[in-house]
Amino acid sequence: MPLALFALAVMAFGVGTSEFAIMGLLPQVARGVGVSIPAAGGLITGYAAGVIVGAPLLTAASARLTRRATLLVVAALLVAGSVLSAIASGYGLLLVARVVAGVPQGALFGVGSVVAVRIVPPERRGSAMSIMFGGFTMANVAGVPLVTWLGQAAGWRATFWAIAALGALSGVGIAALVPRRLRPEGEAGLRSELATLRRPQVWLAMAVTTAGFGGVFASFTYVAPMMTDVAGFSASSMTVLLVIFGLGMATGNLLSGRYAGRRLMPSLYVFLAGLTVVLSVFVVTAHSKALAACTLFMLGLFGFATVPALQMRILDTAAGAPTLASALNLSAFNIANALGAFLGGTVISAGFGYTSPNAIGAVLAAAGLALAICSGKIDARAKAAIAR
Numbered sequence: 001m002p003l004a005l006f007a008l009a010v011m012a013f014g015v016g017t018s019e020f021a022i023m024g025l026l027p028q029v030a031r032g033v034g035v036s037i038p039a040a041g042g043l044i045t046g047y048a049a050g051v052i053v054g055a056p057l058l059t060a061a062s063a064r065l066t067r068r069a070t071l072l073v074v075a076a077l078l079v080a081g082s083v084l085s086a087i088a089s090g091y092g093l094l095l096v097a098r099v100v101a102g103v104p105q106g107a108l109f110g111v112g113s114v115v116a117v118r119i120v121p122p123e124r125r126g127s128a129m130s131i132m133f134g135g136f137t138m139a140n141v142a143g144v145p146l147v148t149w150l151g152q153a154a155g156w157r158a159t160f161w162a163i164a165a166l167g168a169l170s171g172v173g174i175a176a177l178v179p180r181r182l183r184p185e186g187e188a189g190l191r192s193e194l195a196t197l198r199r200p201q202v203w204l205a206m207a208v209t210t211a212g213f214g215g216v217f218a219s220f221t222y223v224a225p226m227m228t229d230v231a232g233f234s235a236s237s238m239t240v241l242l243v244i245f246g247l248g249m250a251t252g253n254l255l256s257g258r259y260a261g262r263r264l265m266p267s268l269y270v271f272l273a274g275l276t277v278v279l280s281v282f283v284v285t286a287h288s289k290a291l292a293a294c295t296l297f298m299l300g301l302f303g304f305a306t307v308p309a310l311q312m313r314i315l316d317t318a319a320g321a322p323t324l325a326s327a328l329n330l331s332a333f334n335i336a337n338a339l340g341a342f343l344g345g346t347v348i349s350a351g352f353g354y355t356s357p358n359a360i361g362a363v364l365a366a367a368g369l370a371l372a373i374c375s376g377k378i379d380a381r382a383k384a385a386i387a388r
Contacts (some may be wrong), residue, residue, distance in 0.1 A: 004119060007177035008112045009135030011071060014078055014170035015105050016139025017147060018163045019047060022098075023237045024148035026224045028156045033091040037225055038345035043326070043342050044174025044221055046095045047102040050081075051334035055106020056152070059327035066365055068178040070111055075171030082164035086157045088102035102334065104284045110327025113311050116361065126261015129308040130253055137253045137304055139248030149239045196325050201317040209310045209332040212272050212368025215279055216303035217340030218361035220245075226354040231292040244293055253308065255301070260309040265376045268309045271370035274302035280361035288356045307333075312374075340364065 022043060060074070065073075081101025088094035109132075115126040116132045123248030143166065151159035194317060197200055219226075227233045227241055252271075260267040278298045285291035313331060343364075344357030373386035 003177045004179065005116060005131045006172050007110075008071075008116060008132045009138075010173040010177075011074065011142055012112070012132055012135030014163070014166040015077070015108055016136035018069060018078060018101050019083060020104065020144045020242075020378055021151070021159050021163060022047075023221060024224055025151045025159060027158045027228075027235070028151065028224070029094075029250045032156055033094055035091050037222075038349050039091075041221055041341045041345045043095055043098045043202050044217075045338040046098040048337035048341070050099040050102070051104025051105045052331040052338070053078035054103030054325040055110060055331040055334075056324060058103060058107040059110045059324055065336045067111055067115055067179065068174060068180055070107055071174045071178060072171055072388055075167055075174060076328075077101070077104040077178045078170070079142060079164050082160045082167055086160035086164065090155055091318035096293035108331035109311070109330045112271065113315065113326045117129075117312075118313060126308065126312065127336030129312060130257025132306075133308050133311075134250070134253055134306075137249035140249050140300070141243060142246070143243045145239045148242055152236060152239070166347045177356065191200050196318040199373060201378060202314065204324050204371060204378070205310070205317045206329055206332040208268075208272075208313070208368050208371045208375060209329055210368075211239070211371055212275065212336070213244060213310070213333055213362050214336035214340040214363035215275055215363075215368065215369060216299065217337045218357045218364060219279055219282060219299060219306075219340075220303075221341040221344050222348065222354055224356050226286055227292060227296075228317075228359075230286050230354050231289050233289060233292075241293065241296060242319070245296050245300040245362075248297040249304040251302040252303065252305030256305040256308040259307075260312060260320045262370040264312055265372070265379070268306065268313065268372050269340045269369065269376070271302055271305040272332055272372055274367055275299075275306065275388075276362050276365040276369060278302050279358050279365055282358040282361075283355050286358065291326045336364075 022254075027069050030037050032191060033040070046073065078101060081103070084100060085098035086095050097142075105167070107356055113129065116128040120128040130217045146304055147162045149157045150162055166378060194228055223245070226234075226240065228235055233241065256267065256271070278295060282292075282295045282299065285295040311326065314325050314329040340357075340361065347356040347360055348354060
């Protein structure tokens with residue numbers, strides 16, 4: 001595989017650590033800035049808002065830049081958002097910092113997804129996508145647990161200083177391994193990119209992403225209080241639990257790379273159906289330490305098996321001009337992030353307890369499955385019409 005794929009994985013590792021680290025420290029952060037846990041969930045929504053806004057804007061603004069230059073901008077913004085988070089004196093500034101930290105994520109995966117599938121043969125695009133997103137999943141296996149441990153040992157601000165260092169390190173990796181003159185040659189211009197947004201299947205694919213992945217974040221946003229207050233784990237156990245979740249993510253990413261590249265839509269149906277079942281049973285299994293840990297692993301597996309598959313789906317529906325649509329799909333992932341965090345916090349605030357976000361997540365995942373089936377049927381009808 002080209003070394004550029006591994007450079008993308010390094011960058012994804014830094015971005016993934018930045019996005020998910022706060023979830024394992026949500027109670028500590030809430031206490032640190034003097035807000036409730038549901039209110040602190042707004043920091044996750046703020047990060048998502050940064051991605052939602054930054055994905056299309058940064059992707060469009062970087063249209064004339066080399067891929068390497070775009071990715072170095074991503075690294076710089078990751079460092080800036082993390083440093084601002086570390087020095088934030090209150091909730092308001094911390095929220096702004098999380099928005100800044102979220103801005104570059106869409107450009108990374110929007111540009112990176114297109115590069116990944118175009119520098120390998122068509123039959124290896126699933127594996128290429130899996131390698132790039134593998135950095136993101138490894139962030140949850142190694143990066144997030146380590147910075148969570150650091151935050152518990154040295155204070156949550158130390159976590160953001162560590163993430164800033166990761167951002168700087170990932171920038172060095174991009175500078176060293178991504179070719180200087182890697183441009184979007186042969187790809188469509190911005191006008192053609194915008195024209196792809198007229199295709200109903202592009203919007204339907206993004207709707208699948210929003211609903212299906214929203215189910216993951218409805219649950220995972222509140223994993224720390226659910227595991228400590230309901231399952232009975234100690235706060236210090238969160239590092240191990242996040243490793244378990246990350247191992248599930250890594251397993252799901254490998255499965256997606258193996259199967260989604262061959263049979264994309266059937267694989268997506270299976271992943272979303274599995275996610276629906278896992279979230280449904282999590283309402284009950286969250287009351288047992290052993291079962292809660294097992295279910296958390298399965299949440300990581302089915303939740304993140306959907307990621308490469310959903311990204312490949314958007315590349316297929318936006319064939320010919322995929323860069324902007326790919327970035328917008330990252331916005332859809334983070335609308336899912338914001339939607340899941342908001343709905344999960346809403347049911348907790350309404351008094352339904354820390355397991356109730358799992359039920360909301362199951363409904364969202366089922367909606368994503370229904371939308372995916374609808375999209376697949378539209379494709380089948382179109383192919384049948386062409387055959388006639």
